Amino acid sequence: MKKITFYPFLILLVCFSCKQEEEKKAQPLTMGQLTISSEHPKPGDNLDLTYISDKEVEAFYAYMVGDKNYPLDIEFSQKDGEHEGSIKIPDSAVALAFMIKVDDKFDNNSTKGYLFPLYTKDGEQIQGSNAATSFYAVRYGSNFGIEIDEKTAFEALKTEMTTYPELQSDWNSAYLQMAFKNDKEEGKKLIDAYAASMEKKSDVSEKEYTSMLQAYSMIGEESKVDSIKKVTLQKYPKGSTANFEMIQQFQEEKDLGTKTEIFKNYTDANVKLDNLGNYMAGTLARAYYQQNDMENFENYVSMIDDKTSRASTLNNLAWPMAEKGDNLDQAEKMSKTSLDLITALEKNPKDKPDYYTKKQYEKSLKSSYNMYADTYALILFKQGKVKEAITYQEKAHDPKAQDPEANARYIEYLMADKQYEKVKDKTENFIKSGNGNKKIKEAYKTAYLKVNPTAEDVDDNLAAFEKDAYTTQVTDIKKTMLDVEAPLFTLKDMKGKDVSLASLKGKTVILDFWATWCGPCKASFPGMQEVVTKYKDDDTVALLFVDTFEKGPNREKMVEDFIKTNNYNFHVVYDLAIEDSRDYEVAKKYNISGIPTKIVIGPDGRMKFKSVGYSGSNEKLVNEMDIMIAILKS
Structure with a gap:
């Protein structure tokens, strides 16, 4: 009888415990x-x-x-x-x-x-x-x-x-x-203590040696870096430290033959090329192509085992030829190969890098394909293959049509094929969305009059489209508005004078973070010069070009020579490198992770807009700056 009564009780107890556990797990x-x-x-x-x-x-x-x-x-x-x-x-x-x-x-x-x-x-x-x-x-x-x-x-x-x-x-x-960045004195003690603990070990791993190398390199103790590196190379002659040593030698070496030997040593030590090896192979391929040594070019480009890197190398060589109209047959071959490589990856994306999700990888491949198809279309067009060029430009075309230069190429091909009705419709959409430029506006007028020879309203139409574009851009830009405290700073300009953000309160301030080595920064500068010229007599607007992430003993001369050579009248200020760090003072305060980055600060001293990168269109850049300034003035 005990067993009979106890058993149901046990079941109830277990079920009650399970229910409690389920309830505990279910708490959102x-x-x-x-x-x-x-x-x-x-x-x-x-x-x-x-x-x-x-x-x-x-x-x-x-x-x-x-x-x-x-x-x-x-x-x-x-x-x-x-x-x-x-x-x-x-x-x-x-x-x-x-x-x-x-x-x-x-x-x-x-x-x-x-x-x-x-x-x-x-x-x-x-x-x-x-x-x-x-x-x-x-x-x-x-x-x-x-x-x-x-x-x-x-x-x-x-x-x-x-x-x-x-x-x-x-x-x-x-x-x-992180310890050293947080507190240099405490960080150095921890680094020394870690190194001391490693000296007591008989089986120090390469990873542990690497930690010491990185730490002492960070705090600038080169003698310790050299001695640790020497021991590491002796114990692990085919390890990652040896690979980085070869990469450093490769980058510093000027002689192409010696660079080739260093790469051979790298391939002998590594069964499969990693990112560093692919970089070296790509560098050699470009160098031999520039020497017109096609045999070595083909050899080294084929050794790039990462297909995205190989496709990028080929496209980067094909694009300038496409722009100049040089060696078009060779450019066509390179460009088509780059497309075929990306297409193969899209069909079988098994080599996805760990830093991408599946969707991100697919988007990255699609973006690469669009870019390379744009190159291929330009080559075909310059070869006189207009209809083929249109086919590939349509494959390359971004549904949002946010690149005015690519839009203009597409319209140029359609015009050459006398597709005036299509040009009229496409250009109207590009202009209304704010993704047109002067070439696109001229094409609209030509195509509209081809379709409507007796029309007299073409200029009125164009004005209406531009008004629509302005309204759309204002709405889109307002959606990106911030209201964040702008960190204060004081920096030296090219004349050695102090420039403080506090002294500019009450004005709309545009900070353009840049460096002389930054290609997109330099590409955007003709547009930024237009902005400077347009607002040079406006006391309510100030532009500061913050040179940051710039290294070298002759930094100031390098910057000044660049500004002078290009006839820019920018107010340049020099961001301060933080001692014993790769960071720069103002860039760090504003969380600048890449350049060009533009920060727009309102008259109230608060950050209102942050724009990273360059769209490729100076006309669009100027329009965006105008709109941001107008919004903050209103």
Whole structure:
């Protein structure tokens, strides 16, 4: 009888415990617009996601393993203003970060981002999860609008390393670098202590030697770098340090024959070429092509085993020939091969790099194909193959048509084929969307009059389209407006005078971050000169060209010579290099990760716009600057 009564009780007890466990697991966690189905997610869990928005959403997540991260796509389905999806957390993950783009802009959750630690089966936070999320926010956060105080991030990392010393082998490089950036004195002590601990070991790994090399290189102790490097090369003659040594020799060497020998040594030591080896092969291929040594060119270009790198090398050689109309048969062969390589990858994208999600990789390949098809179309056009050129230009054409120069090439081909009706329609759309230029406007007038020979309203039409374009651009630019405190700074200009941001309060201030080695920066400068000239007598507008990320002992002379040679009357100021660091003072304050970057500060002293990169159209650039200035004046 006992057994009979006890058994149902046991079943009830077990079921009650299971129910409690299920309820515990089912507790969701909401952060900003995102809800995840468990407040204590674990590696291996299936995690349901809900994101609140009635707009178009695109998302991916990164799972973290130590100081590394691996991105994966999130597939959302939308219903009644909610986007629902699910992921399976990889078993190796220690933390997660969700990146959600709404209408082409990342939701940064009030600059905090969507970062989550993971937990053990016992509900304890996984060792290293705080370090992983903090490091991710510091290293990648600015790409997604996430802000984190570097001192706070370092303290999180330090706490983890102190609490769990076993994590240090995976985190040493990142830990020592962040320690030194946070506090140079404390950082140097940690670096010396780490080096001392390595001296006591009999089996120091190359990874540990590399951590010491990077640390001492960061703090500028070259004698220690040299001695550690010597030991590393002796112990690991075919390791990564030896590879980097060969790359450095390759870059410094001027003689092509010697460069070729260095590359042979590299291939002898490495069964498969990595990014460094592909870079060397591509460099040799370009050098031999410039010497018209086609046998060696073909040999080295075929050795680039990364197909995207090989396609890029071929396109980069074909494009200038296409522009100049030189060696068109050779250019056609190169360009077609670049397209074939990308097409093969699109059909079988098995070699996706770890830093891309599947969708990101597919988009990257599509973008490359469009770029190379644009090159191929220009070559075909200059060979007189107009209809073929149109076919490939249509393949290259961006549905959003945001590149006015590519749009103009497309229209030029259609005009040559006398497709006036199509030219009329296409040019009208380009102009209305703000993606036209002078050539496109002239083509519209010609095509419109070809279709309507007696028409007298062509100029009125054009004026109406330009008005539409202005309205569209104002609306789009207003959507990108910021309202963030602009960090103050004082820098020297080319005359040695101090220029402070504080002294410019009350004006609209445009900061253009650039360097003499930056191709897109220099390409944008004719447009920026137009802006300077246009507003030179306007006391409410100031432009500062902040030279940053510029190295070399003759920096000032190099910059001044560049400005003088090109007849620019820019007000250039020199960003200050931070001692014992690769960072620059003002660039760091403004989270500048790439150049050109333009920051527009309103009369109230707050940052209103941030624009990264260059579209390729100076006319479009000038229009955008005009609109931003007008918005801030209104």
